[in-house]
Amino acid sequence: MATTQVLADASLRLNAAPIDYVLIGVYFVLVLGIGAMARRSVSSSLDFFLSGRSMPAWVTGLAFISANLGAVEIFGMTANGAQFGVPTVHYYWIGAVPAMVFLGLVMMPFYYGSKVRSVPEFLLRRFGPATHLVNGVSFAVAQVLIAGINLYALGTVVNLLLGWPLWVSIVVAAAIVLAYTTLGGLSAAIYNEVMQFFVILALLIPLTIVGLAKVGGWSGLMDKINATHLNPSAQLSSWPGTNITGINNPVLSVLGIVFGLGFVLSFGYWTTNFAEVQRALSAKNMSAARRTPLIGAFPKTFIVLVIFIPGMLAAVISPELAKFKAAQVANPNLKSLDGINYNNATELLMRDLLPNGMLGVAIAGLLAAFMAGMAANISSFNTVFTYDIWQPYIRKDRPDGYYLRIGRLVTVVGCVVAIAAAFIASGYGNVMNYLQTLFSFFNAPLFATFILALFWKRMTKAAGWSGLVSGTVSAVIVFALANAGVLTIFGSTDTQGPSFVGAMVAFVVDVVVSVVVSLATEPKPDSELRGLVWSLTPRGALRGGDDEPGDRAWYRRPAVLGATVLVIALALNIVFW
Amino acid sequence: MADANRTSGGGKSRVLLFDLRWILAFLFGVYGIVVTLMGLLANAKTYTASGQDVHVNVNLWTGIPMLVLAALFALWAALRPTFVPRSDDNAG
Numbered sequence: 059m060a061t062t063q064v065l066a067d068a069s070l071r072l073n074a075a076p077i078d079y080v081l082i083g084v085y086f087v088l089v090l091g092i093g094a095m096a097r098r099s100v101s102s103s104l105d106f107f108l109s110g111r112s113m114p115a116w117v118t119g120l121a122f123i124s125a126n127l128g129a130v131e132i133f134g135m136t137a138n139g140a141q142f143g144v145p146t147v148h149y150y151w152i153g154a155v156p157a158m159v160f161l162g163l164v165m166m167p168f169y170y171g172s173k174v175r176s177v178p179e180f181l182l183r184r185f186g187p188a189t190h191l192v193n194g195v196s197f198a199v200a201q202v203l204i205a206g207i208n209l210y211a212l213g214t215v216v217n218l219l220l221g222w223p224l225w226v227s228i229v230v231a232a233a234i235v236l237a238y239t240t241l242g243g244l245s246a247a248i249y250n251e252v253m254q255f256f257v258i259l260a261l262l263i264p265l266t267i268v269g270l271a272k273v274g275g276w277s278g279l280m281d282k283i284n285a286t287h288l289n290p291s292a293q294l295s296s297w298p299g300t301n302i303t304g305i306n307n308p309v310l311s312v313l314g315i316v317f318g319l320g321f322v323l324s325f326g327y328w329t330t331n332f333a334e335v336q337r338a339l340s341a342k343n344m345s346a347a348r349r350t351p352l353i354g355a356f357p358k359t360f361i362v363l364v365i366f367i368p369g370m371l372a373a374v375i376s377p378e379l380a381k382f383k384a385a386q387v388a389n390p391n392l393k394s395l396d397g398i399n400y401n402n403a404t405e406l407l408m409r410d411l412l413p414n415g416m417l418g419v420a421i422a423g424l425l426a427a428f429m430a431g432m433a434a435n436i437s438s439f440n441t442v443f444t445y446d447i448w449q450p451y452i453r454k455d456r457p458d459g460y461y462l463r464i465g466r467l468v469t470v471v472g473c474v475v476a477i478a479a480a481f482i483a484s485g486y487g488n489v490m491n492y493l494q495t496l497f498s499f500f501n502a503p504l505f506a507t508f509i510l511a512l513f514w515k516r517m518t519k520a521a522g523w524s525g526l527v528s529g530t531v532s533a534v535i536v537f538a539l540a541n542a543g544v545l546t547i548f549g550s551t552d553t554q555g556p557s558f559v560g561a562m563v564a565f566v567v568d569v570v571v572s573v574v575v576s577l578a579t580e581p582k583p584d585s586e587l588r589g590l591v592w593s594l595t596p597r598g599a600l601r602g603g604d605d606e607p608g609d610r611a612w613y614r615r616p617a618v619l620g621a622t623v624l625v626i627a628l629a630l631n632i633v634f635w
Numbered sequence: 636m637a638d639a640n641r642t643s644g645g646g647k648s649r650v651l652l653f654d655l656r657w658i659l660a661f662l663f664g665v666y667g668i669v670v671t672l673m674g675l676l677a678n679a680k681t682y683t684a685s686g687q688d689v690h691v692n693v694n695l696w697t698g699i700p701m702l703v704l705a706a707l708f709a710l711w712a713a714l715r716p717t718f719v720p721r722s723d724d725n726a727g
Contacts, residue, residue, distance in 0.1 A: 253662065256662075264697045415670045415694045415698075416694050
């Protein structure tokens with residue numbers, strides 16, 4: 059295991075003063091306090107796994123994006139900003155935001171309206187046990203692996219700060235997450251995610267503003283990047299993004315971004331990933347559930363500005379990172395220089411810009427982000443394992459208290475496995491590639507299956523599982539071929555191209571196999587598909603009947619919220635063209 | 636969002652065991668006070684923890700917005716206290 063190479067460099071050690079530790083301590087007292095207080099509201103398994111379906115929309119909406127604001131955003135996206143520049147915005151304005159709008163407007167009525175307790179349970183109702191098991195097991199495995207990545211990222215931050223050995227940091231961080239998720243269940247995870255959202259902004263906004271002030275504003279940053287002669291035009295405009303895809307042909311690059319990243323990867327991730335959908339299922343009524351991803355989309359649209367800009371700033375402000383970036387142009391296979399690579403962008407910027415005091419807040423924000431990310435993985439893992447694997451297939455028909463106990467026990471097991479996964483993650487240079495790979499294996503074919511399942515009532519039980527399996531296998535094959543250097547037209551393995559193409563292949567294979575198998579097998583009768591398929595569900599049922607008086611106001615209507623945020627994303631896209 | 640006096644569901648309501656908005660107000664209140672004071676006490680010094688001069692009093696200019704944020708959360712929680720319907724005992 060390559061655990062030692064990453065750290066050890068004393069130049070990265072942040073000079074935290076006692077006051078910084080006090081500010082970090084205040085945060086952790088609140089984190090554990092929320093866990094202890096949330097415990098009092100847990101009396102059934104539904105309380106533990108879905109917060110008793112009682113959350114207001116602003117809480118679930120912020121938790122919805124916070125659950126994703128872990129290692130992916132903070133390390134991965136600032137690393138992308140440092141390496142590729144402006145094209146990083148595609149993950150947000152082409153990827154996440156349209157997908158979140160689609161989830162709120164089109165898919166949430168089926169999830170919330172059918173009263174399923176998880177995404178796999180929807181597949182059980184629509185396709186039966188085979189598809190249910192394929193999805194439930196693959197999701198549970200993926201979440202534990204991703205929890206390991208979040209844990210690893212957290213461990214490196216603690217290692218930098220305190221100089222603890224990586225494995226000690228990983229175990230202690232896992233213990234804290236374990237403490238509040240086993241005590242308070244999803245409520246504790248969600249409340250901590252909302253708190254984390256604000257603390258992480260208190261890290262990112264000052265980094266962006268102070269960094270821009272230091273280099274002389276946006277034009278100063280552009281001048282600095284132009285002066286480096288490292289293909290500056292690709293870094294300073296969002297399209298065609300050939301540097302981020304690794305696809306040299308501009309037309310193919312744009313197609314890769316729009317279909318691979320946007321339509322397949324992002325729609326797959328945001329609309330079918332239960333770690334996200336679970337936040338909306340905990341909302342108190344249909345209106346709040348539909349508004350959850352829509353309310354989350356607004357901060358999501360703007361937060362990228364304080365993520366990719368700090369990444370670009372780090373690559374010009376921090377001498378170590380600038381040196382690595384220059385060296386990488388000469389030798390594209392270079393993974394790090396003196397222990398520094400793009401993943402260190404955030405810490406380098408904190409070191410170079412923040413005084414004691416704000417440094418403590420910033421470290422608390424980073425730790426919070428990683429813990430919230432891991433907590434989201436663990437709290438969705440324990441739900442799927444208990445409701446979708448243990449309850450239907452291993453121990454049926456026990457009293458509810460039994461499943462609550464199992465849920466707590468499984469949380470412990472999940473954390474232990476995540477610790478092991480953290481050491482797997484430590485072998486990769488750019489954490490993003492590893493995550494994208496996992497997503498393309500699991501989410502892209504799942505999205506294809508969901509689209510067919512919702513809009514094509516002819517799709518059969520056998521098509522459900524066979525499409526999922528063949529789609530996932532084909533994504534693995536593409537990734538393996540790209541890694542082996544056999545397929546090079548869609549970019550080297552250091553870029554995102556293979557993930558985008560793998561996702562598209564998985565999507566197409568899933569659709570083709572599903573259609574062929576459906577036409578060869580017997581469909582389910584219409585009576586069993588009510589509430590699960592668009593054409594067989596009354597329009598009124600899609601809106602839900604449990605609104606509260608204020609929910610009819612125009613500013614709470616899902617269509618208005620969705621259209622507004624799409625216009626904002628489009629406008630920002632034009633600004634950074 | 637929280638409408639005061641709302642008693643949806645079975646008519647029984649209770650104030651949420653703990654209101655997240657008060658926790659956020661407390662957290663940013665503490666952070667805002669500490670960081671703002673450090674900014675004020677630093678006089679003209681604007682050095683970072685690693686000893687570089689960034690020419691901006693970062694603590695002061697981040698501490699004040701955090702105090703404003705804390706005040707906004709406290710105000711919201713005080714003006715619109717949350718009530719939640721009592722969940723059914725046999726839910727789930």
